[in-house]
Amino acid sequence: MIPPEPGGPWPCVVIGGGAAGLLAGIFASRGGAPALVLETRKSPGAKIRVSGGARCNLLPSEIAPEDFHTRGSTNVVRNVLQSWPLAEVRRFFEQELGIALKVEETGKVFPVSDDPREVVLGLLGALADAGGILVGSARVATLQRQGPDGPFEMQLEDGRIVRARRVCLATGGLSLPKTGSDGRGFLFASSLGHSILPLRPALVPLLALEPEWATLAGISLVARADVLRGDKRVDSRQGDFLFTHKGFSGPVVLDVSWHFTGETSADARLAMAWLGDGAPDWEALLSRGGRQTLGGTLREHLPRRLVHVLLARAGLEPEGALAGLSREGRKRLVRELSQCELKLAGDEGYRTAEVTDGGVPLAELRTQTLESRNVPGLHFAGEIVDVCGRIGGYNFLWAWVSGRKAGTAIASANRQ
Ligand SMILES: Cc1cc2nc3c(=O)[nH]c(=O)nc-3n(C[C@H](O)[C@H](O)[C@H](O)COP(=O)(O)OP(=O)(O)OC[C@H]3O[C@@H](n4cnc5c(N)ncnc54)[C@H](O)[C@@H]3O)c2cc1C
Incomplete structure (x- = not known):
């Protein structure tokens, strides 16, 4: 059930309860903008559960600029990643979420338990502790803005209406559609005036x-x-x-x-x-x-x-x-x-591709906040943005860091 609006539009609605959306929700809520995370699937984090051969390779142990691919500026990717250094992301999972991690010979980082559910449960716990709310079986069908400075209005597939002062689009790409990422987020972005760089399967057999x-x-x-x-x-x-x-x-x-x-x-x-x-x-x-x-x-x-x-x-x-x-x-x-x-x-196409290359251009986002340059109040995080990483935990790293960045920025705007 979606709780009633807290005395006006939600300060923050995150569309998509995947890796990026959960981080955005946690950090917006921690910063004082309680987030409502809307997720198509009954349970969030479907990709986290199947990732890394169902063991969840949630981070790499090292990063270099050539580990990421974008048609935009590689400096922007580097700046975003530097905003939450790898060692601190690791500390977040180990110390704040209490998930013991191990680095394997390949340099990939996994939970010691090899159990991706530990990661999903840890994130959901952190979201709830921060005052955020996740609602499953809540597929957003439309996203509109009520006037240039007005709130955003979302209609869910079952007709429910949700309003928000700020929205984070974290709907993922097109890969492995059975996990819930069906490309609807790209339609929302383009209907609000964003261009979408050509999409294609990546990390694909x-x-x-x-x-x-x-x-x-x-x-x-x-x-x-x-x-x-x-x-x-x-x-x-x-x-x-x-x-x-x-x-x-x-x-x-x-x-x-x-x-x-x-x-x-x-x-x-x-x-x-x-x-x-x-x-x-x-x-x-x-x-x-x-x-x-x-x-x-x-x-x-x-x-x-x-x-x-x-x-x-x-x-x-x-x-x-x-x-x-x-x-x-x-x-x-x-x-x-x-x-x-x-x-x-x-x-083999999106059916087996691990990620989607292309998406919302970095040039259309503000680097410090991942907020749209065209639509104030609209933020982006994760795979929907034109950044993809190589095999080895790099795509989750992008999702965690960009999610945190968007969430923190939403909280900071909410305090002003
Ligand atoms: C088989 C497989 C294995 C992988 N293994 C790894 C790995 O080991 N390490 C790694 O780093 N990366 C891995 N990846 C890539 C990684 O999973 C993604 O890069 C990452 O999940 C992207 O996070 P995201 O939050 O942007 O998108 P997603 O995880 O796709 O989450 C998007 C969420 O948004 C929801 N959503 C979409 N549209 C709507 C809507 N209209 N309304 C409400 N909700 C909506 C979806 O249901 C979904 O839950 C793997 C991918 C696959 C397919």
């Missing part, structure tokens, strides 16, 4: 054009992914790679996937160096001659089924001896091992 790769479904190994445009290497990532029934996935693929979706993808190419347990100098290894077979030599470093596909692509037999390898054959094989071009047929 890619589809293979060549059917031979499907035979390797289920194989995972360490690899380096190079993104090429013409002769130039424009990006390079190393990490776990996974063959799927339809193509390619794993953190290293998800991290470079945004180069291959949307309007700029046409001239980008993906080339893999297969590393396995540490690739040797292939050229030197394959030049040493001897009676050992090609298949046997490569299998010492790479999975057997992958070795067979790579040899076939190079036009070579697994039983062929190293000594019998021609210069041309060696060149072709080294290419398959260290610059193997994967032809792509698109991506």
Whole structure:
């Protein structure tokens, strides 16, 4: 049930009870602007619950500017992130929410319990302690402003009306729509005069054009992914790679996937160096001659089924001896091992994408408050904004920090 208005429009209504919306609600309420958080789903934080392989990789342990992608200013992203340094975000979860955290070898931060429910419950507790209210099964259908300085009016799908002096839009993107993020927030933003930068799935598995790769479904190994445009290497990532029934996935693929979706993808190419347990100098290894077979030599470093596909692509037999390898054959094989071009047929789309690239441009927001430059009183937080991070807790970091920033700004405006 939505409680009655506290003697006039709500000082703060947050649309969306995900990572960003819960933080906005907590910090607005703590600062004296009790927040009403409206959430489509019965229970909030659906994405938190499924994230990080259902263990919730809620933070990274380090950050660098290249960990985030925006079509706007990277300085703005840096300024926002610096407003709540990583160590303090971690302290918030550990000391204020009482969630013990661990850093894994990959540098990703998880709850020690590996239980994402601990994160959702911690956030809901903090929201309630601060005087904020979360209402589930409350999907906002329309958002309007009553005059240039008047309150915002929201109509819920079931007809209920809610009014607010300030609104934080934290409705997420389009990815994994079953968690409640269906893009309605972008419609609200554009109906109030914002532009929306082209949307596309990001951190998304890619589809293979060549059917031979499907035979390797289920194989995972360490690899380096190079993104090429013409002769130039424009990006390079190393990490776990996974063959799927339809193509390619794993953190290293998800991290470079945004180069291959949307309007700029046409001239980008993906080339893999297969590393396995540490690739040797292939050229030197394959030049040493001897009676050992090609298949046997490569299998010492790479999975057997992958070795067979790579040899076939190079036009070579697994039983062929190293000594019998021609210069041309060696060149072709080294290419398959260290610059193997994967032809792509698109991506898996929003159904499996972890985030949405694009959205409300940073340039249309005030950096200090994440308030709209066009619509005073309207703030934004989380994935709805044109910022996305790489795999490893960076997207939650953006959601936590931008949510806190918007909430704190709403509270401060409420005190004036
Ligand atoms: C499978 C998967 C795994 C992931 N794993 C990780 C990970 O381990 N680490 C990481 O950093 N990131 C991860 N991400 C990305 C991360 O979950 C998102 O970046 C983050 O949740 C964005 O937070 P948000 O609050 O902006 O949006 P969301 O979490 O999408 O929340 C938006 C909320 O708004 C609600 N809403 C939308 N429209 C309305 C409306 N009209 N009225 C009311 N409510 C509305 C939705 O129901 C939803 O609850 C993962 C994503 C997916 C899909």
